[in-house]
Each structure stands twice: as structure tokens, then as C-alpha cells.
Amino acid sequence: MGQLVVLNLGKGDWSQGCAIVTAQLWVADSLTPMQITGSLPPAPEFTLLYSRWQHLYEALYAHRGWRQVRSANAFEIEDDETYITDVSEAEFKHLCKEFQQRLNAWLSVDSFTKIDRQLRTHLNRTDDIRLIITADDRQLLRLPWHLWQFLEDYPKAEIAVSLPEYTQSIKTDESPHKKVKILAILGNSQGINVAADRQLLEQLPDTELTLLVEPDLESLNQHLWEAGWDLLFFAGHSSSQTVGQIQINRTDTLTLDQLRYGLKKAIERGLKLAIFNSCDGLALAWDLADLQIPQVIVMREPVPDRVAQAFLKHFLIAFSGGRSFYLAVREAREKLQGLESEFLCATWLPVICQNPAEQPPLWQDWCDKREVSKPLKIQTYSSGIVQPKVKFARALLSSIAVTSLVLAVRSLGVLQPLELWAYDRLLAFKPTETPDARLLIVTINEAEIQAQESDQRRGSLSDKTLDRLLQKLDQYQPRVIGLDIYRDFSTSLKYPSLVKQLQQNKRLVAI
The missing domain is CATH 3.30.420 (Nucleotidyltransferase; domain 5)
Structure with missing residues (x-):
């Protein structure tokens, strides 16, 4: 370290x-x-x-x-x-x-x-x-x-x-997750652009992002009590005048003391970093330091939108790409110098508030990755703001192309032999099933065929035998009778009941 x-x-x-x-x-x-x-x-x-x-x-x-x-x-x-x-x-x-x-x-x-x-x-x-x-x-x-x-x-x-007094927080769960768990609060956005912060967070690799857009106190507090947050993020209006405050929506302004128990539980369950990408946040950092949070990033003075967004972009690229926490902050802070022709002292604004009893984090340790994730790539215009339209257009065109290809291949029947072969293989893997009690199969063997009167028999069954068979089956009121006997001759009028069965019985299905 x-x-x-x-x-x-x-x-x-x-x-x-x-x-x-x-x-x-x-x-x-x-x-x-x-x-x-x-x-x-x-x-x-x-x-x-x-x-x-x-x-x-x-x-x-x-x-x-x-x-x-x-x-x-x-x-x-x-x-x-x-x-x-x-x-x-x-x-x-x-x-x-x-x-x-x-x-x-x-x-x-x-x-x-x-x-x-x-x-x-x-x-x-x-x-x-x-x-x-x-x-x-x-x-x-x-x-x-x-x-x-x-x-x-x-x-x-x-x-x-x-602050001079610090100690390690009590932790009940420090096991890494499969993905970095981020709770992002997008507070009152009147007069500022928090959409860019959202787009940056949504592009992070190996993350499970939960977004709260202008939440109320109850909803925010409930999410803080959920287990396993790695990073808490806030974008919106904040102030350190007299006491640290954040405006979570257009009507509610909170001090962190109003979230004290939820924040303590989040830290206990593994919250490692809080980022307040908002104005004048040192008082917020001191409130969190009292709860022994490992580290916080805040802006020491009021901060313009473009400076806040540029810092977040540079920090996330460096930190998720494998840079140490401190070097990622320094790199992101110094890159703000490119904006100082318009926003003087931009490099003065970001500051780390660190609990000296805690080790600084590594991104890959949060998500149990042995290898560093690929660096985050963010599409921007020259203004530095993420452009979702380009990403959406590419996704739409790709979806149309793939769908058209699948439909074309299906209509030509190219995949049918493979589908039938796979279906046949799957049926072969089915376990042996017992006969269904609802089905009755009546078979005719050679001895039974020969036992009929030869002068009356045509085919396998004579009209007399078939008439008796259908009458007997009909007593049980079957839902359907399937007759799998080939008869290429007319039925004798000597058996009117058989003629009626073959002509009128809708439950009888014959070849």
C-alpha cells in the first residue's frame, strides 16, 4: 500500500x-x-x-x-x-x-x-x-x-x-462481492446537471448500481440499511454552512445526523467510500468521520457542474482501471487543470478525508477480482459530457440486424434439421414413463384374425367383429376412439349399427 x-x-x-x-x-x-x-x-x-x-x-x-x-x-x-x-x-x-x-x-x-x-x-x-x-x-x-x-x-x-480522533469501525461483513455495489443518490437537480453523473456510473465495469432519484427520507434510510454497499455517491446541492446539509429532493433538506443510524449500519456492513460530488462538502465529511467511515471524497468549495463531472470521470477511469485510490484522486484532480482557463482553481476543489486507521481501497478488491478490470471507456464530446444517443443508436442497429438474420435463416429452414436432431436427442434422454391409465390400446394378433369366419372377413377385421368391438368400447363413453385399421372397401348394409358409427360418431377417428 x-x-x-x-x-x-x-x-x-x-x-x-x-x-x-x-x-x-x-x-x-x-x-x-x-x-x-x-x-x-x-x-x-x-x-x-x-x-x-x-x-x-x-x-x-x-x-x-x-x-x-x-x-x-x-x-x-x-x-x-x-x-x-x-x-x-x-x-x-x-x-x-x-x-x-x-x-x-x-x-x-x-x-x-x-x-x-x-x-x-x-x-x-x-x-x-x-x-x-x-x-x-x-x-x-x-x-x-x-x-x-x-x-x-x-x-x-x-x-x-x-480529524484527530479516529478508530477502525466495527465491521460485520467485509467479504468481497461478485460486483461492486454502489448506492447513488441523485438529489435536487434544479439548476445543475446530475444526468452526466448518472451516465458515468452506469458505464462502470463489474458494478451493481442502485439509483435513487430525488428520494424521500424513508426510502433513502431504507436503502442504507440494506447489506453490502461498497460506495455511497451523492450528486445534487449541498452546503457546509453552520452544519453539513444535502438536498435529496426539491423540498427536503437533510443533515447526515438524520441518517445517522442507517449510515452506521452501512459502514458496519462494509461501506468503504462516500463521494459527494456536490458543493462545499467538508462538513459532510466531518459528520461521516465521526461515524468512522474509511474515506470520503468531497469538494472543499462550491463547484461548477463541468468540474464535478470531469473529476468524477477521470477518477472512475483511473480507479476502476487499477490505480491506487490516492493516485487515482491525484490524477483526476490534476487533470482538472485543463479546465482552469474557464474555471479558476478547479484543481483546488477535490479533497480526500481519510480515516488513518483504515487502509485505502482497491477497486478489484471490492468485487473479488484477481486481475485488474479493463479501464473504463467513456464516450464524450469535446464538452466532456457522455452522449447516450450514440450508444443507443448502435444498440438499436445491432438488434435490428441480428433479428433480421435470425428470421431469414428460420424462413429458409436452414436450422430445421439441427432443431429436429436436438429434439430427438432430448426425447431420448427422458426417463422411462409408466403407461397412462387414461389410455386403452386394443391390439389384434394373428390368432385373433384367423379365429374369425373366413367367409365374412375382409382385411384384418370383419364387419361383424368391428361392429361388436365399437359397441363394447362405446359403453365406456371414451372421449375419442382411434381406429388404426386400413379399410379400402365399403361397409356391408347387413350391419346398420356399424354404418351409423362410421358415419355419425364424431368421437371416432379412422384412417
Whole structure:
């Protein structure tokens, strides 16, 4: 699983600094870690810097016609003419650069360089590195830690954040399934496009997907109690203002505390990852961390549709194709740079919230696959949105072609000899059956034929004998009498009852 670094900032904050910073390094899955200590000085400028960055981030998107209203009761997209619009891209880019420089200057102080130096001594640039940052102060965890120069120098490292208290969750079922079980919640889609998320999930290999489209609380809670979810996915409106909230339909807004028991049971039964492909999700991640979920992916700020969809696409391709969880997130996050000409700071948004007591997942372990699945292939236009029309047209044409071929072969009778041979073989395999009590077979042997008066007999039975036979059988009111005797001559008028039988008895079937 690569190397693990847990960087604990303790009880510090921006204004007071972090008096005790502890870095624990597990090398090559060792049972005991190496521990290094240091400290970080006060950095009160981050309070104003982050607030300014957040304000300009929202203002910039509002100026471009998009922003999510930041209030406890609102989840709609709004174009507010009074909102600040006097922000330029150049000003915002300058602020981003300043943020990066200040963060790296803070992490380059002498009291912290001992940790940085020891990590670089024991880690190689080719190592897969999970770097988990924990802190009591949640504002510290909101920092864009991916800007740390350490990640630039170690291309296979990725940052995750965590609350300081964690433990492994109690699990009752960790056995892999034949397919990855995904519970996907598509909440209120007003003003956003959740259809693209749905199409991406439906194309995943080796999956059993359950979709809840704008469910109510009862339905959502009931599905959480079902056994064996591997991944919980949410797309829709969410917010971390005062408390984490998701809007599951156009009228119902929930906190995760309202799903607490269902979520606990899902984690107990094997839920390993939750993805909230929605706005401002850190408070949701903290609520799930309290329930000891192994890992969560959220967006740290409001996120445009195209950024959320692109991240999900790149992550699912990499993760289902065999990439480790952390490398799949980093690859997907960095690929968002291609959108930053239009959506500034897109690479800042995705963040892993990790329980350090849990191992990160592998896609193939979820579905008991010894070999990595074939990479997910997603058809897109240049906009990056999946196009179902092309897929549907191909399926329709294929169905018409196959149906036409089968009908043509059937009409020509090409398959008939094979069908008859197969039917004959199947009948031969049937077990020996006892005679049916409802059927009576009357046979005529040679002795009985010779016992008749020769002057009256024509064929196997004389008219007199046949008349007696039919009268006797008719006493039992049979539903049908089959006469398998060849008679190429007329019946004698001496036996009018036989003539009547042959002419009028509709239950008699003769050759």
C-alpha cells in the first residue's frame, strides 16, 4: 500500500500557531512508525488571506453567471446584480500565487524543516505516499495543502485530511462481492446537471448500481440499511454552512445526523467510500468521520457542474482501471487543470478525508477480482459530457440486424434439421414413463384374425367383429376412439349399427 505519513498539527490554529507538530512515518508497511516532532509559528495572515480568497472565488463565479447562494436555507443558483463584480482574473490569480507562496514560506520555517528533511531522507520520489494531515482546528484543514512544495517534488504523493480522533469501525461483513455495489443518490437537480453523473456510473465495469432519484427520507434510510454497499455517491446541492446539509429532493433538506443510524449500519456492513460530488462538502465529511467511515471524497468549495463531472470521470477511469485510490484522486484532480482557463482553481476543489486507521481501497478488491478490470471507456464530446444517443443508436442497429438474420435463416429452414436432431436427442434422454391409465390400446394378433369366419372377413377385421368391438368400447363413453385399421372397401348394409358409427360418431377417428 506504499508509504504512510500522518502529520498531526495538534491543537494549534492560525492565530496561535502549532506548538507541537508530530509526523509519524510508516516505511514499507512497518508495524511501528518513525516519529519526528517540530512546530509551526502563528500565521494570522491566513485568516484574512483565506477569507479574501474565498470571497473573490465566489465573486468571480457570480460575475460569470454562476454561484451557489451561501445560506442555511438556500440551495439555488442565483444571479445577483448587487453581488461584487469588481474582480478580475488577474487579481484572483495573483491572490492564488500569494497563497501558495505564504503556505510554503510557513512550512519552510526552521522549527518545521526537521520534519520536512527527515521525510525527504526516508522517502523516494518513486514511492506511493499517503500524506494525512490531522488537526483539532478545522480551519487549518481547509488550507489548500496540495500547494505544498513536497507534493511537487514527490509526484506519487497525495494529501488527505482527518480529524484527530479516529478508530477502525466495527465491521460485520467485509467479504468481497461478485460486483461492486454502489448506492447513488441523485438529489435536487434544479439548476445543475446530475444526468452526466448518472451516465458515468452506469458505464462502470463489474458494478451493481442502485439509483435513487430525488428520494424521500424513508426510502433513502431504507436503502442504507440494506447489506453490502461498497460506495455511497451523492450528486445534487449541498452546503457546509453552520452544519453539513444535502438536498435529496426539491423540498427536503437533510443533515447526515438524520441518517445517522442507517449510515452506521452501512459502514458496519462494509461501506468503504462516500463521494459527494456536490458543493462545499467538508462538513459532510466531518459528520461521516465521526461515524468512522474509511474515506470520503468531497469538494472543499462550491463547484461548477463541468468540474464535478470531469473529476468524477477521470477518477472512475483511473480507479476502476487499477490505480491506487490516492493516485487515482491525484490524477483526476490534476487533470482538472485543463479546465482552469474557464474555471479558476478547479484543481483546488477535490479533497480526500481519510480515516488513518483504515487502509485505502482497491477497486478489484471490492468485487473479488484477481486481475485488474479493463479501464473504463467513456464516450464524450469535446464538452466532456457522455452522449447516450450514440450508444443507443448502435444498440438499436445491432438488434435490428441480428433479428433480421435470425428470421431469414428460420424462413429458409436452414436450422430445421439441427432443431429436429436436438429434439430427438432430448426425447431420448427422458426417463422411462409408466403407461397412462387414461389410455386403452386394443391390439389384434394373428390368432385373433384367423379365429374369425373366413367367409365374412375382409382385411384384418370383419364387419361383424368391428361392429361388436365399437359397441363394447362405446359403453365406456371414451372421449375419442382411434381406429388404426386400413379399410379400402365399403361397409356391408347387413350391419346398420356399424354404418351409423362410421358415419355419425364424431368421437371416432379412422384412417
